[in-house]
Amino acid sequence: MGCIVRIEMFGATDMGRVRKNNQDSLYFNAELGLLIVADGIGGRKGGEVASSLAVNGIKEAYLNCESLRHEEVEPFLIQSIDHVNKEIITKGNGSSVEGMATTLNCILFVGEKAFICHMGDSRTYLYFKNNLWQLTLDHNVENYVERGWLPDGSLAANPKKGALVRALGLSTQCEVDIYELRLQPGEILLTCSDGLTGMVNDKKLLRIIKEYEDRLYELPARLIAEANEAGGQDNITVVISHVARD
Amino acid sequence: MERLYLIRVGMERFLGPYTLKQVQESYHKMQFGLQDEISGSLRQWVTFDNIEGVRRHYPELVQLIHSEMMSGWGMSVAPSPSVPNNARMRLGNGSTDFDRPLQTRSFLYLGLFIMVLVALIAFMSYRDGEWVNPxxxxxxxxxxxxxxxxxxxxxxxxxxxxxxxxxxxxxxxxxxxxxxxxxxxxxxxxxxxxxxxxxxxxxxxxGTADSYLPNDCSVGAWDDRWRESRSQWLPFLEGRILPKDEWARLLMMDTHWIRNRTPMAGWMEPGSYHEACLRMALKSLVKLTSEDASSDSKVIISRMRWQLGGIAGTSPSEEYEMSGTLWATSCLEDAHANDDLKNCFNSVKAKGAWQEFFDGMILIRRMALLAASEAQLSDASLKDLHAYLNIYAGKGSEMFMGYDEEIQFYKEVVQQKGNVKAAKAVVQKKYPGVHFEP
Structure with missing residues (x-):
């Protein structure tokens, strides 16, 4: 079932309507087949520093890596992310940005596969033939309780259901989800920070993607505008990866 | 829209998007197992071994799970029949009066006959994954x-x-x-x-479906209903009248109510008479509507598509073609938070019977959202739920659909001091055919 695919990427980030600075960071390069979205955690000092360290750290590690075979991708990601996590904690220690942290969603396109790495509540969705799936699981208290990974009482103890359980910088033990997806032409991956998903529900996302399917270059701006129209409560970052037939 | 599924295997990789047939083929290739998860578009991820969850969200998968996944790997054909050993021994120990070749041939024929007979019985008995009395x-x-x-x-x-x-x-x-x-x-x-x-x-x-639904839901019967009610559509959409006719009641049916009771006993596809009537009514109106159709018929078509999408659990894209009272009704059904409810009446000024209907709907929706908001309701939420129940009881039901099971559930939540899970377990036993989802 061999089929050569080509990746096209379009992305943008926006401060939103409420925040005074943009704590999201992003990097994408279709030729390299790499995209990274990080959302500095609000309420903590130096969210923008943490997200920028995450994006740059993974980008550098990838650029310094000569080539990757399928079986080498997962160890590479685990090692790079672990390194970045330690760097965030070390740089924060004793400084004004101590305790800084960030979410991370990155995708590496290797051959006909995408490797999605994920920590926190930034998300990656898959769109195909008018269907939309959330691929990543938000690492928050609510989901952990629902799946039985945290005791039932955790929700009562934590007033914020969306409080993050996993993110870069939160702990020296850093566990990252890595998913493998075999690509097929026509698929669209949407990677975004919660500034988008907190404002625009999945149904609406599906409708907008469908509407812009033939002009994807306009889609990030359109989604950001939609989030801003809905209130723009947080920074918004959107990257679209389109799987085209080569 | 083609209905596709994605399978998440071991929280490590995805399979698909697949059609239902491809899901089965993939299972036959042993690419996933009971502990893995499946999701349809905009639908929940559910593990295959969560039968209750699968039944609720993916009834179309129940048969695959029961007939194949639960019955062991690769069990798709009947086991080969064989002649029991003791039968062969009995034949071997028989008379020796016959000459040898004839005796051997007879044994061979008899053995073959028994084998064919057993194979035939097995073939007739194993139909579509289950053993059937031949x-x-x-x-x-x-x-x-x-x-x-x-x-x-x-x-x-x-x-x-x-x-x-x-x-x-x-x-x-x-x-x-x-x-x-x-x-x-x-x-x-x-x-x-x-x-x-x-x-x-x-x-x-x-069958035994609710009395407000017509006895004849054929396309022909709907042709007549739509033609006869034509002059009432606009005042109905503008909230000036609320006829008790079948066509109006059909359009006001609560999709959550239907979905939470689907599939009903005696129904497969469609999963209920409610859904069947909607399909026929839609087919009829689409047929009657020409390209220069009035905007009110478009709104009605849009509402029915919305309802069918809601029942199927897919994402209807028709909401923005609606207006007036039907838009407000859909908006109420679509609300995911209490605050959303207020926005449903920006463009409608409901009065009289409509106001009573909306008041009832809002109460029902508020209670549903509250019960779904937390696993353990806070004191404040519990107090709100109690208050809503009192208002609902004092008001009397202005709704034509019966919400008795839902009301029992909310009362049980109060009884269980806000423990939603425990309350659900109690009412689920009492009403196994009803899903208590928001």
Missing amino acids: IAYLKDRTYYQAKSHLGDRYNARFEGFMDRNRQDISQQMKAKKAFSKWIPYVRSVAFAKDGRWEGVSGKRLK
Whole structure:
């Protein structure tokens, strides 16, 4: 079932309507087949520093890596992310940005596969033939309780259901989800920070993607505008990866 | 829109997007197992071994799980029959009066005969993943053939078979036992077409569904209803009148209510008479509506598509073609938070009966959202729920759909001091056919 695919990427980030600075960071390069979205955690000092360290750290590690075979991708990601996590904690220690942290969603396109790495509540969705799936699981208290990974009482103890359980910088033990997806032409991956998903529900996302399917270059701006129209409560970052037939 | 599924294997990789058929093929290739998860578009991720969850969110997968996944890997054909050892011994120990070659040949024929017989019985007994009494099979061959053609979903082969055997099936259905066996199949075919089945009255097709639904939900009957009610559509959409006619009640049916009771007993595809009537009413109005249709007929079509999408759990994209009272009704159904409810009345000024209907809907929706908001309701939420229940009881139901089961559930939540899970467990036992989802 061999089929050569080509990746096209379009992305943008926006401060939103409420925040005074943009704590999201992003990097994408279709030729390299790499995209990274990080959302500095609000309420903590130096969210923008943490997200920028995450994006740059993974980008550098990838650029310094000569080539990757399928079986080498997962160890590479685990090692790079672990390194970045330690760097965030070390740089924060004793400084004004101590305790800084960030979410991370990155995708590496290797051959006909995408490797999605994920920590926190930034998300990656898959769109195909008018269907939309959330691929990543938000690492928050609510989901952990629902799946039985945290005791039932955790929700009562934590007033914020969306409080993050996993993110870069939160702990020296850093566990990252890595998913493998075999690509097929026509698929669209949407990677975004919660500034988008907190404002625009999945149904609406599906409708907008469908509407812009033939002009994807306009889609990030359109989604950001939609989030801003809905209130723009947080920074918004959107990257679209389109799987085209080569 | 093609319905596709994605499978998440071991929280490590994804398979798909697949059609239902490809999901089965993938399972046959042992690419995933019971502990893995499946999701349809904009739908929840559910593990295959969560039968209750699968039944609720993916009823179309229940058969795959029961007939194949739960019965062991690769169990798709009957085991090879064999002659029992003691039979061979008995034959070997028999008389020696015959000459040797003849005796050997006789044993061989007898052995072959027994093998063929066992194979035949096994072949007749194993139908579509389950063992069937061969006598019952021979007696009721048409039914088992229909079942075999149906497989895991409605298809053209099944429909063709049912059509070819219409007369025979109608004849069989005169017996009470055969009626209950055939009726889900007959309903499926009837409501995939024009809502009629020769030899079975509309009332019998309807069964025990609620009294506010018409006894005849065929496309022809809807043609008449739409034609006769034409002049009432605009005042209905503007909230000036609320007729108690069947067409108006159909448009006001709460999709959550229907979805939480689907599939109903005796129904397969569609999963209820409510859904069947909607399909026929939609088919009729689309047929009657020409390209220069008025905007109010578009709104009505849009509302019915919305309802059908809501029942199927897919994401209807029709909401923005609606306006007036039907937009507000859909908006209430679509609200995911209490604050959303307020925004549903920006463009409608409801009065009189409409106001009463909306008040009831808002109460029902508020209670549903509250019960779904937390696993353990806070004191404040519990107090709110209690207050809503009191208002609902004091007001009397202005709704034409019966929410008794839901009200029992919310009362149980209060009884259980806000422990939603415990309350659900109690009412679920009492009402196993109802899903208590927001």
